[in-house]
Amino acid sequence: PPEDDCMAEFLEESGGLESTTVGVYRTAATVKGGRRFSFSALVVVGDRHGRVGIGYGKANQVPPAIEKGQKDAKRRMRAFPLQDRTIPHEVEGRFGACRVRLIPASPGTGVIAGAAVRAVLEMFGVQDCLTKSFGSNNPKNLVKAVICGLEQLRSKELTESLRGRDLGMTEVEEMIQRGQSFMASDPEPVVVAAGDEAGTEANTETDEQKD
DSSP states (O other): OOOOEEEEEEEETTTTEEEEEEEEEEEEEEETTEEEEEEEEEEEEEOSSSEEEEEEEEESSHHHHHHHHHHHHHHTOEEOOOBTTBOSSOEEEEETTEEEEEEEOOTTOOEEOOHHHHHHHHHHTOOSEEEEEEEOOOHHHHHHHHHHHHHTOOOHHHHHHHHTSOOOSOHHHHHHHHHHHHHHTSOOOOOOOHHHHHHHHHHHHHHHHHO
């Protein structure tokens, strides 16, 4: 069974690349002397600024398998359009028996997704997104379905140039604008200094003694 390990680690400090291991899988081949084990790793690499790639590596030990997966993911990295902290529009990716729907969300929503889908979206740079998967929940196919969905994304500028007309403000832009204005209008928390807090406690005790 896969071992989920979705802690991100830095690959290149200069390039800002990070890596997440979605799963490590063990297979056994029966040979004359017994069983020979081999390991494979599914890895996602991204810069959290619009570029992401997935890779698969195999080796006789876990660390070399992860390293091979990271190299494969770096070779497959591609850039996809982002809209602030979310995606430009709703898409649905398919791979095998998996379907994954990605829906833009307003600021502050977070990434609502399972481990495999979340790994790709976070490495891509999405911070607010709603997702729903249908069919098989195989992590390998889910990750590929998310990439299929990201390939369908089109930025507003590209859509305008293809249609030859101005689209105005989109629903996603309005949603982001409303969310940002709401977050900006939140009242700041009142910070009580240590001295003031002690004085308040002393005044409370004095009042209780008088009563």
